[in-house]
Amino acid sequence: MTAHSEWLLAVREQALDTVYQGLLEKQLIREQGRRVLGAFGSVKYPVTGLSELVALRGRLAAELVQGQGPDERTAALITVLHHAGLEAVLPHGPGAVAPEYRLTAIAEGQGPAAALGDTIRTTVAALTAVIASSAL
Numbered sequence: 001m002t003a004h005s006e007w008l009l010a011v012r013e014q015a016l017d018t019v020y021q022g023l024l025e026k027q028l029i030r031e032q033g034r035r036v037l038g039a040f041g042s043v044k045y046p047v048t049g050l051s052e053l054v055a056l057r058g059r060l061a062a063e064l065v066q067g068q069g070p071d072e073r074t075a076a077l078i079t080v081l082h083h084a085g086l087e088a089v090l091p092h093g094p095g096a097v098a099p100e101y102r103l104t105a106i107a108e109g110q111g112p113a114a115a116l117g118d119t120i121r122t123t124v125a126a127l128t129a130v131i132a133s134s135a136l
Contacts, residue, residue, distance in 0.1 A: 009130065020045055028052055061091040064102050075106050076116055082107035083120035 023029045029045040036042045047053060056077075062068045063078065070078065081090060082103055090103065107117050 057091060063106070065091055067102060070106055078103060079107040079117045080120055083117050084124060 020029070020031075023045070024031060027048055030048050032044045032046055034042050034044070059071075059074045060078070063070045063074055078090070081087060087103060
C-alpha cells in the first residue's frame with residue numbers, strides 16, 4: 001500500500017464524521033441507528049427536510065439549464081460533481097442551453113472552482129488507486 005493510500009484510509013472516518021456532524025448541527029439530516037440481523041449496528045442519515053434540496057436543485061437548474069451565472073458555492077458543487085463523474089445527478093431540462101457545455105465551462109473555467117477541479121482530479125485518482133490496490 002502506498003503512502004497516499006494509507007493517508008487516505010487514515011483520514012476517511014474522521015472526514016466523514018466531520019461532514020455528518022456539520023449536517024446534523026444544521027439540522028439538514030438526522031441520525032437513525034438500527035440493528036441489522038439483530039446483531040450488527042448500522043447508522044443512516046436521512047434528510048430531515050427537502051427545502052434545502054429543492055433550493056439547491058433550483059440553483060443548479062438556473063445555472064445549467066437557464067444559463068445564469070453561478071455563485072461560488074454552486075460553482076464548487078458543479079466542479080466536484082463534474083470531476084467525480086456524477087454529472088447524471090445534475091438537472092437537465094427541456095430547452096436547456098447546452099448544459100454539458102455550461103458544466104465544462106464552469107468546472108474548468110477560471111477562479112476557485114478551477115483550482116478545486118485540479119484537487120478533485122488528484123483526489124479521485126488517488127482514491128481509485130487505493131480501491132484498485134486493495135482489490136488485488
